[in-house]
């Protein structure tokens with residue numbers, strides 16, 4: 001077997017065997033297959049796709065490229081989001097479902113590009129740390145029902161190396177590559193059930209419903225075939241989620257949501273995802289689980305669990321950092337908000353320091369944006385559309401205004417939950 005024959009076979013659209021796929025992944029990991037050869041392979045997959053069987057094989061090979069975790073705790077339900085702008089779902093959802101008996105043992109990442117990462121967001125709480133040993137992680141899940149750590153290095157090393165190359169070869173948006181990347185990590189991390197939040201829209205990896213359905217169905221199939229009940233919820237990411245974009249601002253909005261005072265879309269999303277997680281765990285109906293979720297958002301129990309969690313990971317909730325300056329950006333016209341470009345706003349947030357372009361960049365946890373209007377809202381000339389929270393870096397008013405489209409006629413609010421695949 002050699003890489004040139006495999007590249008040739010793929011180019012002729014012939015199906016690759018599991019042995020051939022393993023040869024490529026192992027070879028790339030041990031350095032016998034070079035970056036430029038792997039780039040060619042990834043590009044072929046991006047252009048020509050992989051069959052369902054090949055994708056399932058690839059996931060299995062990646063899953064076994066490193067260690068897998070078995071926490072030996074029953075009832076762990078994992079939730080994974082494909083990432084979007086203002087996506088603080090995990091920060092709300094983890095303590096919320098933990099307050100209803102679901103065990104959350106979450107591995108999260110840092111932000112790269114226009115989307116933020118949960119770890120960066122939580123680290124804007126002074127003292128909050130995400131480094132723990134496996135033993136400490138397990139103990140915390142057992143004791144308080146929720147723990148969050150950074151990606152463990154020994155888990156799915158193939159994904160780490162391949163993802164770095166995908167990032168610089170324009171192959172990030174390939175459906176089989178996304179499915180195998182996400183599912184290999186989910187299957188390696190020891191949850192017994194998996195809920196996927198697949199974002200669809202201009203601020204997400206996938207911008208159309210057709211491809212999202214394809215990806216969602218594929219991931220659900222891979223999860224179920226591996227004996228882990230998997231549900232995928234397709235959710236809108238055309239406009240940012242909630243009002244806040246930026247690390248500490250998103251934590252503050254998460255706290256409001258955990259106190260029952262959050263934005264409508266974020267509250268709706270955590271209620272839906274949470275109800276699915278609770279129902280998978282306890283076999284009660286989604287409707288009954290939704291009622292329990294709403295109760296715990298309003299009776300203080302979800303927030304109480306959040307406080308316990310933050311304390312357990314060293315955080316001081318009294319000390320959430322905020323920026324020095326604020327600037328309100330006002331509408332130049334009357335009308336209805338018809339679009340808020342999540343992708344561009346995410347990029348502007350990064351420009352003022354809220355995100356990073358390379359892994360080495362240092363983020364400023366205090367800065368970002370807070371929307372004052374969402375799609376469908378009426379706006380008058382002179383009313384605030386959004387507030388920029390900044391320290392030493394700013395962007396021009398025009399760049400921010402360009403993210404908004406205003407229509408003279410009434411506009412419906414965006415539908416948040418687009419589909420559920422089981």
Ligand code: URA
Nearest residue numbers: 082177178179181182
């Ligand atoms: N998230 C992942 O972990 N992998 C992808 O390929 C895309 C999103």
